[in-house]
Amino acid sequence: MSSTRTSSDASRSSGSSADVSGGRGWVRPAGGWCAGLLFAGVSVVVGCRAGDTDAFTPVPQLLAFLPWLLVPTGLGLLLCLLARWWPGLLWGTVLLGLLAWFVEPYGATGRPEGAAVARVRVLTSNVEFGWATDALITAVRREKPDLVFVEECEYGCQAAVTRELGERYPHRRAVEGGTSVGSVILSRFPLTPTAGVPGRMGMPGAVADVDGHAVRLQLAHPMPPLPRQVALWKRELGRLRDFAGAHRDDGPLILAGDFNASQDHAAFRGILDTGLYDAARLAGAHREPTWPSRTTPAFGAQIDHVLVSGEFSARRARFLRLPRTDHRSLLVDLTLHRPR
Numbered sequence: 001m002s003s004t005r006t007s008s009d010a011s012r013s014s015g016s017s018a019d020v021s022g023g024r025g026w027v028r029p030a031g032g033w034c035a036g037l038l039f040a041g042v043s044v045v046v047g048c049r050a051g052d053t054d055a056f057t058p059v060p061q062l063l064a065f066l067p068w069l070l071v072p073t074g075l076g077l078l079l080c081l082l083a084r085w086w087p088g089l090l091w092g093t094v095l096l097g098l099l100a101w102f103v104e105p106y107g108a109t110g111r112p113e114g115a116a117v118a119r120v121r122v123l124t125s126n127v128e129f130g131w132a133t134d135a136l137i138t139a140v141r142r143e144k145p146d147l148v149f150v151e152e153c154e155y156g157c158q159a160a161v162t163r164e165l166g167e168r169y170p171h172r173r174a175v176e177g178g179t180s181v182g183s184v185i186l187s188r189f190p191l192t193p194t195a196g197v198p199g200r201m202g203m204p205g206a207v208a209d210v211d212g213h214a215v216r217l218q219l220a221h222p223m224p225p226l227p228r229q230v231a232l233w234k235r236e237l238g239r240l241r242d243f244a245g246a247h248r249d250d251g252p253l254i255l256a257g258d259f260n261a262s263q264d265h266a267a268f269r270g271i272l273d274t275g276l277y278d279a280a281r282l283a284g285a286h287r288e289p290t291w292p293s294r295t296t297p298a299f300g301a302q303i304d305h306v307l308v309s310g311e312f313s314a315r316r317a318r319f320l321r322l323p324r325t326d327h328r329s330l331l332v333d334l335t336l337h338r339p340r
Helices: 002-024 027-050 059-063 066-083 086-103 133-143 155-165 230-246 266-272
Strands: 116-126 147-151 171-175 183-187 191-194 205-210 213-220 253-258 304-308 312-321 328-337
Touching: 027 059, 027 066, 027 086, 059 066, 066 086, 116 133, 116 213, 116 253, 116 304, 133 155, 133 328, 147 155, 147 213, 147 253, 155 183, 171 191, 171 205, 183 205, 183 213, 191 213, 213 230, 230 253, 230 266, 304 312, 304 328
Parallel strands: 116 147, 213 253
Antiparallel strands: 116 328, 147 183, 171 183, 191 205, 205 213, 253 304, 312 328
16 A cells, blocks of 8 residues: 555656646747847847948937847846857857947047147037027026037027027027027137038038137038938938038038937948047047936937047037936037147
């Protein structure tokens, strides 16, 4: 009887073990599948970054947040370990290495060798349909920039900055328009109007007389890469690239504004490749997010830039949070140097 009971217990124990094993058998394949899906999505974006193309929706939108693709890649690697999926582990490790490479600053850096001839403080601010106009006026009075580039400055915004800041900034160059179309450059220095760059939203230009030195100014505000207008976004960034290339040898240049693009977009890198420098990077803040302001600095993308020609160096860059706009403003302290 003892032998019969022992045999019965062993049978039940064996059946129970089989049930547990069968119940958990789905864990490894599911972990591998989830990791594979994560890696496939990340691979598309990283592949476009490596191939120097912005491709099509949703690639441009995801490229703006490329550093944060480290999160799904890390999760995929953990799933590979749990699933003991060794080819997937190799796949994820390669993706991790590529992401780490691309997170590094893009473009050359250099310091002008000529003597310093002027110091210029530049502020660029997207006031989101003019809603942050009052906050901008307060920030300008506090920070006292020499040049102010304002995007989405509609009729009411332009009237307010002229009324409240006109004494300190008697020189201005504007494109009038409602909602996001209006833009304005405010300057302490005398301005000579230029044609600007054509676009759906205003991008005025001018030449400033900075203590006797001619400095070309251009406001940037191309259309954002919304799903149905990626081609337009590329085209307008291409016009800014062509503008920068055409004036490459014409002396000091400041190209500033809301580019709706980061260093991870090929269209923006094309502008840097004309020989311009990102002032935030020169000042050591190349990955500080400016949009969306609600989640910065923890999460976001740096799409607001001050780009400068080789005659400039940058001493400091600060990011200002203004109420009622989805962008942080960028304030940079530049030094203009005499050409060699």
